[in-house]
Amino acid sequence: MNKKIKRPAADILLICAALALALIIYLSGAKKEAGVNVEVRLGGKIYAVLSLDEDAELDIDGKCTLKIEGGAAKIVKSDCPNGLCAAHRPISRSGEAIVCLPNGVSVKITGGGADFVI
Amino acid sequence: MKRLIAVLAAAVIFAGCAARPERYGAVYTDLFDTVTEFTAYCSSREEFDRLSGICYGELKRLHEIFDIYSESETYGAASLNAGKEGDCPAELYELTEQGINWHSLTGGRLNIALGSVLSLWHDCREKGILPDPDELRSRAGHCDIGKIKLEGGRVRLEDPEMSLDFGAVAKGYSAQKTAELLINSGAESFALNVGGNVITYGEKPSGKWEIGIESPDGGIFTTVKVAGECVVTSGDYQRWYEVDGVRYHHIIDTETLYPAALWRSVTVITDDSAEADALSTALFCMPYDDGRALAEKFGAEVLWISPDGEAKRTEGFSDYE
Amino acid sequence: MNGPATEKTDMINRGGKSGLARRAAYLGVLTALCFGLSYLEMLVPITAGGIPGIKLGLANLCVMAALWLFGAKEAAAVSLIRILLSWLIFGSFTGLLYSLAGGALSFIGMILLKKTGIFSPVGISAAAGVLHNIGQLAVAAFLTDAGAIWYYLPVLIVSGAAAGALNGIILAAVLKALSGRQNKNEQ
Numbered sequence: 001m002n003k004k005i006k007r008p009a010a011d012i013l014l015i016c017a018a019l020a021l022a023l024i025i026y027l028s029g030a031k032k033e034a035g036v037n038v039e040v041r042l043g044g045k046i047y048a049v050l051s052l053d054e055d056a057e058l059d060i061d062g063k064c065t066l067k068i069e070g071g072a073a074k075i076v077k078s079d080c081p082n083g084l085c086a087a088h089r090p091i092s093r094s095g096e097a098i099v100c101l102p103n104g105v106s107v108k109i110t111g112g113g114a115d116f117v118i
Numbered sequence: 119m120k121r122l123i124a125v126l127a128a129a130v131i132f133a134g135c136a137a138r139p140e141r142y143g144a145v146y147t148d149l150f151d152t153v154t155e156f157t158a159y160c161s162s163r164e165e166f167d168r169l170s171g172i173c174y175g176e177l178k179r180l181h182e183i184f185d186i187y188s189e190s191e192t193y194g195a196a197s198l199n200a201g202k203e204g205d206c207p208a209e210l211y212e213l214t215e216q217g218i219n220w221h222s223l224t225g226g227r228l229n230i231a232l233g234s235v236l237s238l239w240h241d242c243r244e245k246g247i248l249p250d251p252d253e254l255r256s257r258a259g260h261c262d263i264g265k266i267k268l269e270g271g272r273v274r275l276e277d278p279e280m281s282l283d284f285g286a287v288a289k290g291y292s293a294q295k296t297a298e299l300l301i302n303s304g305a306e307s308f309a310l311n312v313g314g315n316v317i318t319y320g321e322k323p324s325g326k327w328e329i330g331i332e333s334p335d336g337g338i339f340t341t342v343k344v345a346g347e348c349v350v351t352s353g354d355y356q357r358w359y360e361v362d363g364v365r366y367h368h369i370i371d372t373e374t375l376y377p378a379a380l381w382r383s384v385t386v387i388t389d390d391s392a393e394a395d396a397l398s399t400a401l402f403c404m405p406y407d408d409g410r411a412l413a414e415k416f417g418a419e420v421l422w423i424s425p426d427g428e429a430k431r432t433e434g435f436s437d438y439e
Numbered sequence: 440m441n442g443p444a445t446e447k448t449d450m451i452n453r454g455g456k457s458g459l460a461r462r463a464a465y466l467g468v469l470t471a472l473c474f475g476l477s478y479l480e481m482l483v484p485i486t487a488g489g490i491p492g493i494k495l496g497l498a499n500l501c502v503m504a505a506l507w508l509f510g511a512k513e514a515a516a517v518s519l520i521r522i523l524l525s526w527l528i529f530g531s532f533t534g535l536l537y538s539l540a541g542g543a544l545s546f547i548g549m550i551l552l553k554k555t556g557i558f559s560p561v562g563i564s565a566a567a568g569v570l571h572n573i574g575q576l577a578v579a580a581f582l583t584d585a586g587a588i589w590y591y592l593p594v595l596i597v598s599g600a601a602a603g604a605l606n607g608i609i610l611a612a613v614l615k616a617l618s619g620r621q622n623k624n625e626q
Binding site: 008010011012014015018019021022023025026039041043044081082084085087088089095096097098099101102104105106107108 | 481484486490491492529531533534537552557558559561562565566569579581582583584586587588589590591592593594596597599600604
Binding site for chain 1: 155157309311314316322324325327328329330331332337338339340341349350351385429431436439
């Protein structure tokens with residue numbers, strides 16, 4: 001190892017660029033309003049839309065079980081191998097989401113930010 | 119390298135400090151018998167007031183041209199035929215022309231010559247009674263769109279009992295015209311909602327415009343995100359009256375002459391607001407398969423909500439949700 | 440290949456047939472290690488900010504080692520074999536798609552960044568971590584709901600960069616240790 005290949009400045013710039021990208025995406029998607037609806041999709045297609053206000057339990061095609069309780073939504077059971085979706089914290093704000101990749105299930109909080117309602 | 123970092127940092131700071139357009143909004147309640155909302159991002163209050171003035175002025179002008187429920191029944195055969203060349207507003211001529219075109223494209227589901235039937239329903243709605251079926255049928259005999267003649271910049275009706283009603287298309291058409299004027303007047307980012315006919319232009323600083331689609335039973339069914347497209351919903355919950363506990367809404371099927379009962383609501387997304395308005399009314403009166411074929415012909419994305427609350431969508435509709 | 444890497448390649452590739460066997464043995468060990476590390480990660484899930492599914496990407500350590508010690512083709516082979524093995528033993532078809540997309544994107548990124556010659560293993564590895572997550576999320580956006588995926592993106596970019604940088608530091612240490620050993624051998 002005669003020549004040092006470390007060039008920290010370039011590395012730091014690269015990492016900062018990634019972090020800046022993350023920040024921009026976070027700010028663009030961040031909505032602090034409480035959500036209105038829970039949109040459930042299976043394979044990208046809408047499976048159900050539930051109100052966040054009403055406590056409910058939904059079986060998503062036998063794959064996951066969604067629970068809405070106290071204005072927050074959570075996946076309480078899933079048959080996926082890693083069970084990551086069920087480990088996700090409850091979501092309640094517009095734009096927040098839980099995705100179960102193996103099952104192609106996504107649960108997203110919507111509403112609260114609409115410009116018009118027609 | 120240090121200089122590069124410094125330049126990048128300066129660029130970020132500069133972008134952060136540049137003047138951000140503010141959100142302004144106005145509501146007009148005296149147009150098209152409905153509520154109109156205008157929202158825009160402008161650099162100053164003055165700029166918004168200028169645009170809002172243009173917006174209201176243009177809508178008011180168009181409202182007066184199309185409002186069939188104004189004091190004088192403007193578009194009966196008598197008044198149209200009496201007019202001389204040059205009396206007919208260009209917009210009336212153009213929308214009549216479009217209306218005739220939509221009649222053939224929608225297989226008669228959209229008929230601007232339905233005025234005599236619709237005015238009967240309108241009178242009955244005011245009185246809270248149901249129209250006499252015989253009277254309805256007899257009036258339906260005066261709805262032949264082929265009897266509209268477009269000549270020399272004039273609209274003439276060959277059937278003296280006939281009248282034109284632009285209720286199904288005037289709001290969409292007016293929203294479209296107004297939006298075009300706003301764009302030509304320098305507006306950069308706005309959304310206009312004329313009684314459920316939404317037209318958008320540009321984006322908000324935070325992204326696309328978000329339009330909530332009402333659920334027929336209350337609440338928001340879904341939200342669509344658009345930037346430049348138009349969204350229109352026709353729903354049986356928008357305007358209705360009750361006789362003996364039965365609801366009668368305002369979208370009349372051109373064949374049965376009674377309120378269409380196939381859907382609770384139909385939402386259409388296209389690039390043209392007039393087209394979206396006409397299409398949503400026509401689709402509201404059509405079964406799914408026919409409607410789907412028609413939507414494809416227009417390149418429109420559609421959401422149908424059926425009486426049992428089930429939703430159907432065209433392939434591309436989900437892309438907006 | 441850069442100067443220092445060529446030295447090491449020579450060290451491993453040295454001398455005809457026995458060199459080839461040695462190379463195969465090294466690559467085999469790396470692939471096995473790669474698979475073992477990815478299995479190990481499955482057993483220890485990490486949750487940050489309430490969002491689960493964050494990975495250290497230790498498997499990429501072996502891919503990078505192959506890239507620095509042998510070359511692009513060999514590293515691609517290690518990565519691909521690891522992905523296919525994981526699929527055959529634990530996976531589903533969609534899981535394979537995610538792995539391939541993440542693996543391919545991060546691999547291409549690493550090759551390109553390494554070619555520029557201005558980044559150390561730490562920077563390249565951090566970029567690889569970010570790209571791996573972006574690749575996976577791109578597939579996820581396609582298969583599920585792009586709007587929901589957008590929500591995950593910032594967290595996974597940050598975690599990808601952090602985990603990648605950590606891998607890069609380990610890799611740098613490994614490369615240094617190897618070159619130290621090589622120097623000893625040659626004395």
